Structure formats: C-alpha cells, structure tokens
Amino acid sequence: MKNLLNQIAEIKIVPVIKIDNAADAAPLAKALIAGGLPVAEVTFRTEAAEEAIREMKKFPEMLVGAGTITSVEQAKKACDAGAVFLVTAGFNRAVTEFAVENNIPIFPGVCTPTEIMYLLEYNLPVAKFFPAEQYGGLSTIKALSGPFPNMKFMPTGGISDKNILDYLANPQIIACGGSWMVKDSLINNHQFDEIQRLAADAVQLVK
Numbered sequence: 001m002k003n004l005l006n007q008i009a010e011i012k013i014v015p016v017i018k019i020d021n022a023a024d025a026a027p028l029a030k031a032l033i034a035g036g037l038p039v040a041e042v043t044f045r046t047e048a049a050e051e052a053i054r055e056m057k058k059f060p061e062m063l064v065g066a067g068t069i070t071s072v073e074q075a076k077k078a079c080d081a082g083a084v085f086l087v088t089a090g091f092n093r094a095v096t097e098f099a100v101e102n103n104i105p106i107f108p109g110v111c112t113p114t115e116i117m118y119l120l121e122y123n124l125p126v127a128k129f130f131p132a133e134q135y136g137g138l139s140t141i142k143a144l145s146g147p148f149p150n151m152k153f154m155p156t157g158g159i160s161d162k163n164i165l166d167y168l169a170n171p172q173i174i175a176c177g178g179s180w181m182v183k184d185s186l187i188n189n190h191q192f193d194e195i196q197r198l199a200a201d202a203v204q205l206v207k
C-alpha cells in the first residue's frame, strides 16, 4: 500500500475515467502516458470498465485502479482484470473487508467524521473525500483534519485546474481525483491528442 500511495502522491492527480467503449482504453492509456499522467481510476459506471482495465494494464507504466465499486463482485472483477487499487464513492463494509483481506489498497469515499471512523477500524490511511466541492471542499477537509490528524485525503468531485493547487497545498491531501482531462466527450470523440495536451497541462500545473 505504501509504495502505491507514494506513487500516487508523487503524481498528485488521479484521472477519473468513465469509458463507454473498451476499444478506447488503449489510445486513452497512450495519451495519458504521453501527457505524463500514467494513472487512471476506471469507474465501474459502464459495462466496458472491466475490459478497459485489462486493455490499460497492457501498458506496464500505467497505474490502473477501479472506481465506483459498489459490490464485492465488482471488486473481484476489477482485481481479476488487473486493477491495483480500488476506490468507492462511499463506505461499503463488505468491499472494504474484501480489499483489506486481499491486501488491495482501497480508498473508500467519505464526507463525514463517522465515515472516517469506519476507515480507522481498518487502519486505512487514505480516504476519498467525495463529492469534494459539494461537501465544502478544502474548508471541510481542514475541519476534518482536526480530530483526524493522521488521515490523508484524495478529494474528488468538482476539482479542476482552477482549484487543484489550493487542495494540493494542504499537507493532508495526497492527490486529487478529477475528470477534466479525460471527459467522456473527449474519449467518445476520440480526441486523444486533446487528452494528452490537457494531461500534460495538468502535470505542469502541479509540478
């Protein structure tokens, strides 16, 4: 887990991907790698997610995780496809226990102190704070950091090139999730050059 956390903390941005067609996964991975952002949270919001993870895993430099996991069945499918981390939008005890028992890094979604305390039961070091902007953004993370000084956050939801630097300046935030460089429309229209450009700009911004 520590190694993966270090890698994510170094990259600082986790592109959150909703992919409708698995055939787009390879060119998308190439664009992200070329843009210097070799990481993806592939959300299980589409049927293509599992196959897309398999395709992206063919690129050894890609750090591929699965997002929006809502059941153990999905978590198993994601891991069988090669996902090296799991993300959930909220806290799910069965999914969390599956991940912990199988030593798979997991970032459960939280937005309240109670949910953070669930993570503490499992000694999980990083929470996805979701949906970040809608639940008070940075000021809520600062307030939550008071009682939980050792919890690290990966805020996601409403984060873009406009506000990411404010988030990353907070020492309890290891990275931010966001979709602004991998929007569904860009993927569906095969604008992989634009994805590469937006990824490279994002990398430059957080350097």
Ligand SMILES: O=C(O)C(=O)C[C@H](O)[C@H](O)COP(=O)(O)O
Residues within 6 Å of the ligand: 016, 043, 045, 067, 068, 088, 089, 130, 156, 157, 158, 159, 177, 178, 179, 180
């Ligand atoms: O399904 C999930 O697990 C999600 O994470 C939902 C959102 O797509 C991401 O939070 C990205 O949000 P935006 O960067 O605001 O587009």
